Amino acid sequence: MIVLGIETSCDETGIALYDSGRGLLADALYSQISMHNDYGGVVPELASRDHVRRVIPLILKVLRQSGIEKSDIGAVAFTKGPGLVGALMVGACTGRALAWAWGVPAIGVHHMEGHLLAPMLEENPPAFPFLALLVSGGHTQLVQVDGIGHYALLGESLDDAAGEAFDKAAAMLGLNYPGGPAISKLAVQGVTGRFRFPRPMTDRPGLDFSFSGLKTFTLNTVARCQQEGCFNDQDKADIARAFEEAVVDTLTLKCRRALRQTNMKQLVIAGGVSANQPLRQALEAMVTKEQATLYYARPALCTDNGAMIAFAGCQRLLAGQRETLAVAPEPRWPMETLEPVNRS
Ligand code: KG4
Ligand code: ZN
DSSP states (O other): OEEEEEEOSSSEEEEEEEETTTEEEEEEEEEOHHHHHTTTSOOHHHHHHHHHHHHHHHHHHHHHHHTOOGGGOOEEEEEEESSOHHHHHHHHHHHHHHHHHHTOOEEEEEHHHHHHHGGGGSSSOOOSSEEEEEESSSOEEEEEEEETTEEEEEEEBSSSOHHHHHHHHHHHTTOOSSHHHHHHHHHTTSOTTSSOOOOTTOSSSSSOBOOHHHHHHHHHHHHHHHHTTOOSHHHHHHHHHHHHHHHHHHHHHHHHHHHHHHTOOEEEEESGGGGOHHHHHHHHHHHHHTTOEEEOOOHHHHSSOHHHHHHHHHHHHHTTOOOOSOOOOOSSOOGGGSOOOOOO
C-alpha cells in the first residue's frame, strides 16, 4: 500500500510517499524557520497560513519525484496532534479531503508516535519490545514500547522539554532558532570544564527530567559573564559547551537507569534532539557498556518530516484502523491513550 504522509503540526510542512512493500518513495520538506526568526519563535497564525501555501505544491513535488500517479495512492496519513491547532487543521483538512476525493482511507497520526517509529525506516531497525527516549521541542519522555500503541510512560520532563531548553539557552546566547543545532555548532569551539552546569534530578531515583533549572543556570551564567565583561565569542562557546554537556549527561544517565530497570537491550532515540551528535556518541558509549544497542534515524528523519507520518499511518492502516470523515485535530493528546495495534 502506498501512503501519502502529511505533517503540519508546527513550523515545517513535511510530505512523503511511503510504500509498505518498497519503503520510502519520496520525501519533501519546507521549513518556515527563516519566517519565524524575525519574531524569535514560531508565530502560530503565520505558521498555519504558510502551511496552506506549501502543502499542495509539496504533494505535487513528491508525486513528480516518485513518478507515482495520484491513482496509485492507497491511503492518506496526516498529523492529527499534538501541535498548534491551526497548523494541524491545515494538514488534517487537506489529508481528509484528498482521501475523500480519491476514495481511499485516511488515518490521523500522533506526531510523537511518528517520531518514535521513524528509526524503523532505517536499515537494521529495532524490534519490539524496546526502550525509547523521545526528545523533541515539546516532549522529553522515556517510554517502554511493547508494540505499536503499546506504550508505557516511564518518565518525562516535569517542566521544559530538552529541545525547548536548547532553544531558550540559544536565545540567551544570541543564537537563532532552532537552538539545538546552533548550540551544538558553537559548543564545538568551547572548552570543557570552564563552566560546570548542574545535572538536574540525577541525584535522586526515578526517570523524570527537569530542564527549567538548567535554563535559569544559563541565564545567571550569562548575566555574570556580562557583568564581569567576559561575554565574547569564546565565552559564549564555553557556555554552550557546558550546557550541551549537562543535557547530554543527564539524558544518558536516565537512559542507563531505564535500561537497567526494564532489562531492555535496545534503546531507540527519536525527535529533533536525537540528531545531536554528542548525545549519540555518549549514548553509544553507554549502551556498549550495558551490552545493549542504540537505534536512531538519519538527521532529516529525527526532526519533523512527512516520512514518519506516512510510515506510522501505514502501520495503523495495515492493522485496519481508519479515520472517520470528521476533521478533529488533537492539539493535546497523550501518547499512552492511543489505540493499541494487536500484535500478531
Ligand atoms: O522533533 P522536532 O523537530 O519538533 C518537535 O516535535 O518539537 O524537534 C525540534 C527540537 C528543537 O527544540 C531543536 O532545537 C531541537 O529539536 N534540535 C536539536 C538538534 N536538532 C534539532 N537539539 C540538539 N541538537 C541538535 N542537533
Ligand atoms: Zn516533532
